[in-house]
Amino acid sequence: MPATCAADARATTERTLVSRTTRSPRQRQARGDSVVGQRHTVEVERIAHGGFCVGRVEGRAVFVRHTLPGETVVVEITEGTEGDRFWRGDAVEVLTASPDRIEPVCQYAGPAACGGCDFQHVTLKAQRALKTTVVREQLTRLGKLDPADPLLTRLSVEHVSGESADINAGLRWRTRVTWVGLPGGLHGLHEHRSRNVVEIDDCLIATEEANAGAPTGPVSHTVTTSAGTHDYLVAADGFWQVHPSAPKLLVETVLDMLQPAEGEKALDLYAGVGLFASFLADAVGESGKVVAIEGDQSAVDHATTNLRAFRQAKAVMGAVDKTLATSYDEPFDVVVLDPPRDGAKKAVVDQVVDRAPRAVAYVACDPAALGRDVALFAEHGYTLSALRAFDLFPMTHHVECVALFTRRDVS
Numbered sequence: 001m002p003a004t005c006a007a008d009a010r011a012t013t014e015r016t017l018v019s020r021t022t023r024s025p026r027q028r029q030a031r032g033d034s035v036v037g038q039r040h041t042v043e044v045e046r047i048a049h050g051g052f053c054v055g056r057v058e059g060r061a062v063f064v065r066h067t068l069p070g071e072t073v074v075v076e077i078t079e080g081t082e083g084d085r086f087w088r089g090d091a092v093e094v095l096t097a098s099p100d101r102i103e104p105v106c107q108y109a110g111p112a113a114c115g116g117c118d119f120q121h122v123t124l125k126a127q128r129a130l131k132t133t134v135v136r137e138q139l140t141r142l143g144k145l146d147p148a149d150p151l152l153t154r155l156s157v158e159h160v161s162g163e164s165a166d167i168n169a170g171l172r173w174r175t176r177v178t179w180v181g182l183p184g185g186l187h188g189l190h191e192h193r194s195r196n197v198v199e200i201d202d203c204l205i206a207t208e209e210a211n212a213g214a215p216t217g218p219v220s221h222t223v224t225t226s227a228g229t230h231d232y233l234v235a236a237d238g239f240w241q242v243h244p245s246a247p248k249l250l251v252e253t254v255l256d257m258l259q260p261a262e263g264e265k266a267l268d269l270y271a272g273v274g275l276f277a278s279f280l281a282d283a284v285g286e287s288g289k290v291v292a293i294e295g296d297q298s299a300v301d302h303a304t305t306n307l308r309a310f311r312q313a314k315a316v317m318g319a320v321d322k323t324l325a326t327s328y329d330e331p332f333d334v335v336v337l338d339p340p341r342d343g344a345k346k347a348v349v350d351q352v353v354d355r356a357p358r359a360v361a362y363v364a365c366d367p368a369a370l371g372r373d374v375a376l377f378a379e380h381g382y383t384l385s386a387l388r389a390f391d392l393f394p395m396t397h398h399v400e401c402v403a404l405f406t407r408r409d410v411s
Ligand SMILES: C[S@@+](CC[C@H](N)C(=O)[O-])C[C@H]1O[C@@H](n2cnc3c(N)ncnc32)[C@H](O)[C@@H]1O
Pocket: 239, 240, 241, 270, 271, 272, 273, 274, 275, 276, 293, 294, 295, 296, 299, 318, 319, 320, 321, 338, 339, 340
């Protein structure tokens, strides 16, 4: 089994534009001497959130990238001081390799290289198993769910197929990339937790179009699902699901969980350009109502255009918490919640349950934030009654979950 070796790590370092000694934009208060650069042999125990695995050096936890549970590796410390409770590091040499380890196909993957991918060295099947463990752990620890809950024991992060062999191999799925511009018209991506930029010629998880740079004008997307077809206009730099299979998959999953019916009232929170709102509007019909709340003016403008065929649907500009604090103080039957990474949080969860929906579909790109919000919903009598997780970001530690909350008295 090929193994990352210290020589490879040195070669990788030479590819970066700035030496790793200049990293650490998030330096914490120094407690004792820095241990950055120290090397230790570590037996890697388990996966943690964020693309790290956990091992120990003399009892102290070390969060290690570029390794796998069960491996023995040489770790070079990248963040930490003598007084810190935990350190971070990179596996720069593999002494005992996991059977799930493969040679990364990307030349930019590895220690002190591009920070975009976490799992290039892991088989796709094992990547999904690692993510399944992380989701279970976050929902148990933060969501306070019983680890024996069948929703967790049966959970398995699902492979998301695409239209090309590359996508099915976990490559060429990323339709948008936020590049860092470099002199000479070049571009790159940051090292992990660093301002250092690695010049990248061809990002293998990005589509050819995304590698070429950002489009200049609004982009048009058509989404066809089992429930129908809708067209969407999106600003070039506006939010759109990055995996080509994501819009259809997420819409179908949300509709399947919510089962919106003719005449119902629906809230679409963090609505973007109205991906879910159009399909909700179809389902509730003209006797129903859809309110799509979004905080980005350009997205709201596009959502207004995208929803123009529906008299029953309206895009509203504003922060979700501020808007719900002053408006739409009335019952809603169903809610779609698709917040940014930090989740909906207490104020919005309180405002959602105040509207007494029979069902809430929560689309979550961070299982830790979902876990915290699961606990908040439970305090209001809303239980997690369905959960799916999708591998919409292969090669990275990211995973998309869709959770259904229902009121105990109506479930
Ligand atoms: C994960 S995206 C989901 C967009 C949409 N549901 C979709 O799938 O295309 C989150 C959206 O929330 C918006 N947003 C972020 N914070 C917000 C807030 N506090 N209030 C309203 N919208 C917010 C962002 O502009 C972004 O469009």
